[in-house]
Amino acid sequence: MTARVLVVDDIAANVKLLEAKLAAEYFDVLSAMNGPDGLKLAAEQKPDIILLDVMMPGMDGFEVCRRLKSSPETAHIPVVMVTALDQPSDRVQGLDAGADDFLTKPVNDIALFARVKSLVRLKMMTDELRMREATGQSLGVLDAAQMLRPSGADAGGRILLVEDREASARRTVEALSGIHEVSQTADPVEALMRARDGDFDLVILSLSLQNTDGMRLCSQLKTLESTRHTPILALVEEGDTKRLIRALEIGVNDYLIRPIDKNELGARAKTQIRRKRYSDRLRENLQLSLEMAITDQLTGLFNRRYMSSHLQTLVTTALETKKPLSLLIMDIDFFKAINDTHGHAVGDEVLRGFGTRLRANVRGIDLACRYGGEEFVVIMPETDVAYAYAVAERLRQVTADVPFSISGRETGLPVTVSIGVTSIERPDDTADTILKRADQALYRAKRDGRNRVVSEAA
DSSP states (O other): OOOEEEEEOSOHHHHHHHHHHHHHTTOEEEEESSHHHHHHHHHHHOOSEEEEESOOSSSOHHHHHHHHHHSTTTTTSOEEEEESOOOHHHHHHHHHHTOOEEEESSOOHHHHHHHHHHHHHHHHHHHHHHHHHHHHHHTTSSOHHHHTOOOOTTSOOEEEEEOOOHHHHHHHHHHHTTTSEEEEESOHHHHHHHHHHSOOSEEEEETTOSSSOHHHHHHHHHHSTTTTTSOEEEEEOTTOHHHHHHHHHHTOOEEEESSOOHHHHHHHHHHHHHHHHHHHHHHHHHHHHHHHHHBOTTTOSBOHHHHHHHHHHHHHHHHHHTOOEEEEEEEETTHHHHHHHHOHHHHHHHHHHHHHHHHHTSOTTSEEEEEETTEEEEEEETOOHHHHHHHHHHHHHHHHHSOBOOTTOSSOBOOOEEEEEEEOOSTTOOHHHHHHHHHHHHHHHHHTTSSOEEEOOO
């Protein structure tokens, strides 16, 4: 793994030392000798991680970190503060400023590389989600309001504590329970089950559990689909560097060295929960963008693009397996007159109402789509034309029998629909030939008086 690292330190010897260590591991290193230059380089070069000295004249590292984290251009870049300060209060101040971790001078090489690699992996994942979110916005399926909606980042979270030392567990729960909802267990099997089913924002896990391998539990949590995105804050014995490095390689997100300072514990828990909620929001927006890309926003049905990309696959599968496949195409009768007489807002309500009735009268395996305008298509796998005709007739009846409710109107609006039905008939059938036959059947239904179903055979 390689990455671009920005080193910000006012002492040239410190910069040179870190440059040499990082370059030896094939990292691309940038450097700045003061806070303002570091801010400028971070905005211009977009490094993958920033190693930031705390004690600098003028603008100290805490202020630089606050400015980095408050700017949308640099807020997502991990910041590791490098300092000779070793008091818990100093670390808490840095975490409150937005720092992702601390390294204490003189910097241990193993800790340096493990922390850099761990945070860079996290940033790469976040960058991918941010890029997809930006793509969704550029395509118009996500707007800025959706991307920036509040995420409750600083609200209390749900924490699972896995600790078998009774006194330590009690102190940890007491330190966190004023803000967070904390559940505790010493049983690794119970911990795994609760983490899988409990929708936790953070797992705090002792690596020195007496009756099980804490590292194994970390690995299992990072393997399961339901828990792999839940951050893990590891509790580590002082001097147990080997286990700590391995934990970071497995995917542990953060750690605390015993004895635990309650203020630092609270600050690190808050940081991990805030980061998880940011990542969750990015994933939700990605899922939303995917759904909106294939869904008609007015009716909630699949759109024509999605139908077109899947119909040929369904036809090919049906022909290969020699199973039937039918298709309905339907058109709301005299829809232009509805728009002209009552306005487009009423027309939209009719389309939404028809989409609701359509969803309620087809099966889960059927693909219901808005084909365009007032036309709709339903693709029915493993369905012969007789059954498809019966479904189409039911759709026609539920449309015609119950007038559509319209906002501001005391009486419903009568609406009817014409439907064409066809199915696979020949081994050389394609998506185009089936759609064409269904369209011909729809044309006959409209020509013969509308509000009817017509089946078009080959």
